Amino acid sequence: MEVVRVFLCVLSVFVALVSDRFVVLAFFSQSLDSDFTFTLPAGRKECFYQTMKKDASLEIEYQVLDGAGLDVDFFISSPSGQVLFNGDYMFCFDNTFSSVSEKLIFFELILDNMETDEDPDDWKEYVHGTDILDMKLEDIMDTINNVKARLGKSLQIQTVLRAFEARDRNLQESNYDRVNFWSVINLIGMMLISAVQVYLVRSLFEDKKKIRT
Amino acid sequence: MMLSVPAAGIVLILAWINPSYALYFHIGETEKKCFIEEIPDETMVIGKYRTQLWDKHSNSFLAATPGLGMHVEIKDPDTKIILSRQYGSDGRFTFTSHTPGEHQICLHSNSTKMALFSGGKLRVHLDIQVGEHTNNYPEIAAKDKLTELQLRVRQLLDQIEQIQKEQNYQRYREERFRMTSESTNQRVLWWSIAQTLILIVTGVWQMKHLKSFFEAKKLV
Numbered sequence: 001m002e003v004v005r006v007f008l009c010v011l012s013v014f015v016a017l018v019s020d021r022f023v024v025l026a027f028f029s030q031s032l033d034s035d036f037t038f039t040l041p042a043g044r045k046e047c048f049y050q051t052m053k054k055d056a057s058l059e060i061e062y063q064v065l066d067g068a069g070l071d072v073d074f075f076i077s078s079p080s081g082q083v084l085f086n087g088d089y090m091f092c093f094d095n096t097f098s099s100v101s102e103k104l105i106f107f108e109l110i111l112d113n114m115e116t117d118e119d120p121d122d123w124k125e126y127v128h129g130t131d132i133l134d135m136k137l138e139d140i141m142d143t144i145n146n147v148k149a150r151l152g153k154s155l156q157i158q159t160v161l162r163a164f165e166a167r168d169r170n171l172q173e174s175n176y177d178r179v180n181f182w183s184v185i186n187l188i189g190m191m192l193i194s195a196v197q198v199y200l201v202r203s204l205f206e207d208k209k210k211i212r213t
Numbered sequence: 214m215m216l217s218v219p220a221a222g223i224v225l226i227l228a229w230i231n232p233s234y235a236l237y238f239h240i241g242e243t244e245k246k247c248f249i250e251e252i253p254d255e256t257m258v259i260g261k262y263r264t265q266l267w268d269k270h271s272n273s274f275l276a277a278t279p280g281l282g283m284h285v286e287i288k289d290p291d292t293k294i295i296l297s298r299q300y301g302s303d304g305r306f307t308f309t310s311h312t313p314g315e316h317q318i319c320l321h322s323n324s325t326k327m328a329l330f331s332g333g334k335l336r337v338h339l340d341i342q343v344g345e346h347t348n349n350y351p352e353i354a355a356k357d358k359l360t361e362l363q364l365r366v367r368q369l370l371d372q373i374e375q376i377q378k379e380q381n382y383q384r385y386r387e388e389r390f391r392m393t394s395e396s397t398n399q400r401v402l403w404w405s406i407a408q409t410l411i412l413i414v415t416g417v418w419q420m421k422h423l424k425s426f427f428e429a430k431k432l433v
Contacts, residue, residue: 034236034340037249048238104249109236121368126351128358137362144365151372158379162251165383169390176397183404187411194415198422205430 033152035108035159037065040072040095042102047092050109059110060091063163066170068101104170106163110156235263237338245321252343253382254313256375259347260285262320263338264302274336281335284323290314299323307347313382344378345371 040046052058064070073094079087095103131137240246250258264281265274285306287296295316296308310316322335348371354364 036236036341037251038247039249046238048236050236121350121365123351123354123361123364126354127361127364128354129360131360131362140362141365144362144369147369148365148372151369151376154376155372155379158376158383162379162383165386165390166251169386169393172390172393172397176393176400179397179400179404183400183408186408190408190411190415194419198419201423202426205426205432 032111033109033156035106037104037106037163040093040103040105043096043099045092045094045096047090049088049090050111051088053113055113057112058089059112060107061110061160062093062105062107063160063167065104065106065163065167066174067103068098070103070167070171072103072105073097106166108156108159108163235261235338235340237336239334240320240322240337241334242322242324245319246337247317247319248339248341249315249317250341250343251315252310252313253378254310256344256378257307257309257347258316258318258341258343259305259307260318260339260341261305262300262303262340264322265336265338267334267336280324282323283320283337286319288317288319290316292317313385344375 038046050058060076062072062074064072073096074091075094076089076091078089093103093105093107238246252258262283264283265276266281267273268275281302282299283302283304284299285296285304286294287306287308289295289310290312291314296306298306300306308316318341320337320339345368348368350364350368353359353367357367359367
């Protein structure tokens with residue numbers, strides 16, 4: 001049996017270098033956690049790139065959801081071959097070792113500390129009115145931020161669990177197809193073989209009789 | 214008309230300039246890249262993309278090439294097309310799911326000018342946001358006239374609602390999964406019994422047939 005490749009990999013990369021990149025604000029602030037699911041055809045390699053900032057961390061989780069041995073080659077390379085560099089990191093999923101089966105791959109990127117300077121949810125200029133109890137407001141805000149971070153984490157874990165379930169479901173569905181297919185082949189095979197056996201044995205005796213006369 | 218660039222125009226540009234922290238990948242001229250989003254029903258999905266074209270002369274990627282469009286095609290879990298539209302070099306597409314399941318988002322470039330693609334590579338920055346991440350909180354604050362505290366609590370409520378929706382969807386998926394497993398389990402059992410019976414019947418038939426054959430040939 002082929003070696004079961006590692007199908008879950010957690011990778012953290014810390015980037016630390018001087019950066020004077022100017023962060024452009026947008027109406028829709030960039031989501032820093034993203035997940036994608038795509039089909040990797042047989043014999044192909046797909047690469048994705050992620051721009052990193054100073055002191056940011058990148059965590060990649062991937063899971064092969066469907067396809068043969070549920071395995072894929074994964075590698076990540078830093079820009080210009082240097083280990084700690086500010087720039088575009090490339091990570092690739094390689095399915096060139098398989099010439100027939102396509103793989104369904106899920107991956108999730110979790111970025112931390114990408115915007116160190118300001119709070120991404122700074123809505124001060126969009127809100128109306130003020131809240132009473134200004135002094136306690138900071139504490140309440142801190143608690144709310146805490147809860148928000150935990151809920152975000154829950155959602156991430158939910159996403160990963162969903163990927164696991166999808167993998168198991170695909171496995172079961174392919175089991176089902178296999179059982180159906182091989183049962184039919186088995187049935188046809190048995191009938192054919194028994195007919196052939198009978199025919200061969202009969203033909204052995206018929207030839208002998210012809211030879212005698 | 215060209216002279217007076219309205220404020221709305223500037224706002225529009227700002228909306229497209231995302232900090233370049235999005236994931237990007239390279240796409241060939243006729244290549245189609247598809248992504249699958251498995252989502253519960255009544256969930257909104259917003260996708261934003263930005264393209265850059267490889268320029269041989271400056272050996273770098275140029276921004277926002279006019280005339281270069283991307284065709285976006287979105288299929289629902291029943292493989293019915295729910296969105297099939299042409300967008301410019303930067304685009305934003307949005308859809309709401311009506312059935313839970315795997316939706317497929319496909320992008321391919323639709324350039325009519327062959328010369329533009331002579332370098333062969335198009336860089337696509339893509340960001341897909343699902344569920345409560347699609348909510349525009351500044352807009353909600355303005356519409357419902359919320360204070361900051363109220364707005365943050367509203368965000369928490371939206372997050373929890375999304376988690377709950379996912380959990381409901383998970384229950385529905387688990388039921389399907391269980392049915393497939395049980396069906397496979399049953400089929401394996403019935404097929405094993407049937408196979409054994411067929412083998413026995415075939416064996417008995419063979420012996421009987423050959424015995425009568427040999428008796429007819431006066432060998433037994």
